[in-house]
Amino acid sequence: MTAFTLAELAERLGAQLHGDATALISAVGTLEEATSGQISFLSNSKYRKFLQTTTAGAVLIKDEDREFCPVNALVVKDPYVAFARIAQWLDSTPAAAQGRAANIQIDPSALVPDSVQIGANVVIAAGAVIGENVQIGAGCFIGEGAVIGAGCKIWPNVTLYHRVQLGKNCLVHSGAVIGADGFGFANERGRWVKIPQTGTVLIGDDCEIGANTTIDRGALENTVIGQNVILDNQVQIAHNVQIGDHTAIAGCTVVAGSTKIGRYCIIGGACAINGHMDICDGVQITGMSMIIKSITEKGIYSSGTPASSNLEWRKNSVRFRQLDQMYQKLRELEQQVQRLSSAPPQDE
Incomplete structure (x- = not known):
């Protein structure tokens, strides 16, 4: 101890x-x-x-x-x-793997140093390059040409697709899938035609990827995660997203394709960020927010509606549907006031 x-x-x-x-x-x-x-x-x-x-x-x-x-x-x-x-x-968390299990498959062309610890049923495909002192838990798949930097710890049942690159000292939790195809399709008269996703995923040093988080590979270019980025459980990062250094994203947040998120951002849980957005450095987004336009100024942004009693919510829901009608009435009243204020004074 x-x-x-x-x-x-x-x-x-x-x-x-x-x-x-x-x-x-x-x-x-x-x-x-x-x-x-x-x-x-x-x-x-x-x-x-x-x-x-x-x-x-x-x-x-x-x-x-x-x-x-x-x-x-x-x-x-x-x-x-x-x-x-x-x-x-003082951390007493056990290793993801100790020694090397008997039933592992390592392609002869893969580079795997003796210091790498490998659990049962791991498959390391052709051309993969593993750094020193890496731990790979049971049931992981390391795809063709994938690169894992020194000191990484990969918990069981993680999948790294072909050519994915992890920097040094990364921690990847169970069930994470890195490098699956992005959601890229063309529509031909109602029929979906798949667009091969030929980019990959590049992840910097000292990153943590939560359990069951998915990071899609780029369509033509790459999906890029910077240095010391932390992603919580069940986060979805779509193809061609770029995330700057030291940014943190909480659980169940979805980032759509080709969005760029700056450095030192903090994004709360269950947020939805639309595609092709630009979010500048130092932005904080509170939980359950929906981002539908780019953010160009540092600050705190929110759009989620806090819970209320069911009765209050039902009343407000009706009022929300009446907003346009109320707006039109307000404009009419403003126009009436403007006409009255601009009318010449009446002779007494």
Whole structure:
């Protein structure tokens, strides 16, 4: 079991230590439930009431909260980020694969270093190139000419189609499908004619792809995911989409074809983004929003309607259908007011 003294953690984080430097920390926990061998954090002062009764071995806090902490403390600028770092150092998640199973298929032309761990029933096709220290879980398929960068961890039952490229240190969760055909068809008098999707998918370093997320290959050019992009579970990225570095997209969001999303964007769950949109850097989109035109200015955008009582919703639904009628009446009233205000005064 991995464990660190508070002195070691303070040195790694560049934190100010207040308390017992020799105290051992072997796990993370919440302020309410953490015990003596665990470390927790306080990043929002409204949860300070839990700090006063915590039994954690130590707490990551800001300097302004230190006087309220009854246990060992590590003072840092951002407790939540520090907590994430420590959680990584103490992570006990098992490997996606250990060693090499007997029933795997590796094409003789594929380049697979000895350091690659491979689970049962994995198929690695011709010309694939796998980097050092990659873990490939059971039941994965790595297509012809695919490239996986060093240090990637691929959980079971992931499919990488032909020529897909993953950067270094990516994490791909179970059920993800990367490089399937984009939705490209021509219509000939009512009959759909398929357009072969000849591009691929290029994914940068340090990305995370959620479970059952799908990223379609490009039609002619490539679908491109930048560096340190995180995609939640069940996200759909269509063909030729481009996503800038450090952008995060929450679960069940759909991005239609040829849309460009900038850097440092945050997109909430269950959003729908129309095709051929341009979204600039630093945009935040709240959950269940529908984007039907490009966004050219940094800011927060919303279109989802929060839930209300059924009775209120039914009333508003009727009123919504009457909007055009109400608008026309309002214009008539405005025109009447304008005529009255511009009419010459009457002689008394």
